[in-house]
Amino acid sequence: MRDTHEESLQAWEGNADYWDARMGDHSNTFHRLLVRPPTEKLLGIQPGDFVLDIACGNGNFTQRLVELGARVVAFDYSGKMIENARRRRAGVLDKTEFVVCDATDSDWYLSSCVYKGEALLGQPVLHNYYHRSLQEILGTAFAVGFVLDAFVETADNDPEFPVIVTMRLKKLA
Numbered sequence: 001m002r003d004t005h006e007e008s009l010q011a012w013e014g015n016a017d018y019w020d021a022r023m024g025d026h027s028n029t030f031h032r033l034l035v036r037p038p039t040e041k042l043l044g045i046q047p048g049d050f051v052l053d054i055a056c057g058n059g060n061f062t063q064r065l066v067e068l069g070a071r072v073v074a075f076d077y078s079g080k081m082i083e084n085a086r087r088r089r090a091g092v093l094d095k096t097e098f099v100v101c102d103a104t105d106s107d108w109y110l111s112s113c114v115y116k117g118e119a120l121l122g123q124p125v126l127h128n129y130y131h132r133s134l135q136e137i138l139g140t141a142f143a144v145g146f147v148l149d150a151f152v153e154t155a156d157n158d159p160e161f162p163v164i165v166t167m168r169l170k171k172l173a
């Protein structure tokens, strides 16, 4: 199959300002009447939920998610879309992080990035989280003489799904 990825990206870059003008602050009727109701029903947003908005465009639904009580990391591969989203959603940037990112990029985990979040539900000011791959974190420690000598994965509600990783690093004498 022909690789149309670059062509697709260029089309959305070319349509970003038009999309922003048409969707505006509150999206269009089609979206409000047909897309949002079932999406919101399935999501069932609770205050404090943390949502990933993939391919967010100008962030109209991102804003809606914030209005429903969520904190959101929203991304789109079009830099122009994200530029427009940051401008239009200036009022909710304390609850949202807009990032340029390609959903088809399978290496995204390896890229460092920063996003806002909360450690305690309802804390007054969101703080920065600095995503780093394990190889970057451990590589930095290994490079200055630390070795990993213990590793524990701890589950919470789902006994087969660890939510905490605890590691011990020791510096070689």
Ligand SMILES: C[S@@+](CC[C@H](N)C(=O)[O-])C[C@H]1O[C@@H](n2cnc3c(N)ncnc32)[C@H](O)[C@@H]1O
Pocket: 012, 013, 023, 054, 055, 056, 057, 058, 059, 060, 061, 075, 076, 077, 078, 081, 101, 102, 103, 104
């Ligand atoms: C139809 S618009 C929908 C925008 C937004 N979700 C909304 O409801 O208004 C599709 C969006 O998907 C983005 N997109 C398409 N392929 C993508 C990819 N591989 N990674 C990230 N964004 C992508 C486009 O740039 C565009 O903003």
